[in-house]
Amino acid sequence: MDADRKRVLLFNAKREKCDAVSPHLGLAMLSGVLIKRGHEVLVADYQFTHDAPRPREFVADFRPDIVGVTLYTATMKEADRIIGEVSESDLPIMVGGPHATLYHEELAKDTRLDYIVTGEAEDVIVELVEGAERQEVPMLVRASPPDPKLLPFPEFPFYGRETMTIYPMQTSRGCPHGCSFCAVHLVSTRRWRPREPEVCVSELVRARTAFPNLMSVIVFDDNPTVRKDHMKQFLEGYLREKLDLMLTVINTRADGLDEEIVSMLRKAKCPSIGLGVESGCREVFAKVGKGETLEEIRAAAELVKRHGMPLSLCFVIGLEGDSLERTKDSIALAKEVRPNHIFWNLITPFKGTRIREWYDANGRVFDVINHSSYVDGDFVCDEPCAESPDFTVQDRKKAYLMAILETNDNRLKLRHIPRLLPQVREHHLFVAFLKWVPRQMVKDLRGLGSLGRRTLVVLQQEGFGPTARKAVQYLQPRRGLHRQPDRGA
Ligand code: B12
């Protein structure tokens, strides 16, 4: 074998109780660059393939020259286990991703690591891999953001890639806004960097052929509609190709929607449109610095509903100046707008964000490592990881419970009652609970009825095989949507 050809093994940790959506896009992008250069890559993405072999088995079978691990604050416990197993083999280890970017100073103490890469790594990965050797102490590599127009298509040398039904892609990177809770500017900068819409479409045409089981595409941009004409050009091309895939665009903002975009998304079988509200309290909302107004959000929500598209709203509890009382304004807004899905998140103040600075000066942040505000499929939410004098931990828990009960969070089911009851008792939320139970019963019955009717229609028209396929499709976007509140964390 060519001595210059390196074998690169990349890992993404699985988050406990969190089902996969799609293969990790960042690792697919790095694979694209490395494969183009002639290196051999294998990706073990436990988020995508839950039952993949243990890291030490991958190391023994693949015999890599270097190992890379992508890091998120929410999955550090699992990532740490991977690093532990890999480091038994004395191979050079590089880490990158959002957590490595935000928390590189803390990671620098970990001598199992050799390279800590901050930012988007496409322009440094080849040099790193080709020159990799073990280091006394981890070396910090600050990557400059590449121009996405110049990058090759992602590649998917993922373990278990045959099962790939969802294709991840980006039409742009970066976001010019400065929301207080968001870490995007640290990872992918405030400079919005678009790709050519036609190139994005040709990537999908290639993907359709390469992955025959593909059912949907998710656009994972930081902010996909900074320039509406860009999104329209992409959607036009997408619809023209008649790819017969469902297209989900996440992280949409109210000011990025108009009649044409919503109508095109509908035609592209987009299963729902999400909007980040963050807070319904004017004072709290203003301090987020979203660069849009609550009125714009109300209007965009109306627009989505007028087009008959399911709407999801995302709120964050615990933003600057928030309190139990002020959470009631968010609940009131949610009740007024009546979205089809709603996501309530408890704030996680990441290092480097404005909300973190506020907490450092005005409150307290507990350990955020491995913390996730996100509620898993079984409806368990992590404890609040921050508090302020006006919003104690107890009040935050009460605010959260009040919010999910009063606004019918879709993930909340009757089977959660045994788990909910002690909390309802603790926070004296009996009235909210007693109102929720009958509403939920009606909802469950309606849901069952409509699912049954839809199944019968498809069964009569298309037979058993296509019906089964559609049933899977029907479930997939719902699972995808459950991952939408990342911006609120
Ligand atoms: C799409 C997205 C999601 C998707 C998919 C995530 C995925 N794993 O693919 C979904 C919706 C599932 C999701 C979920 C969550 N997300 Co999210 N998500 C994003 C978003 C908007 C874009 C990510 C993306 O695909 N970028 C494009 C690719 C190309 O970039 P990348 O993956 O970062 O990879 C590049 C670099 O990081 C680096 N790199 C990455 N890995 C490695 C490894 C090595 C070895 C090297 C050298 C380099 C390297 O090079 C890559 C190529 O440029 C980011 C925002 C952002 N800009 O980071 C938030 C973001 C990453 N998410 C965030 C959060 C908090 C979450 C959740 C915890 C939310 C929640 N409460 O549930 C969950 C948990 C994620 C998990 N892994 O379990 C935070 C992460 C902060 C942190 N400190 O970790 C971000 C930064 C947004 C924010 N709130 O500020 N998310």
Ligand code: SF4
């Ligand atoms: S939350 Fe969204 S709009 Fe706000 S800064 Fe982050 S990416 Fe941009």
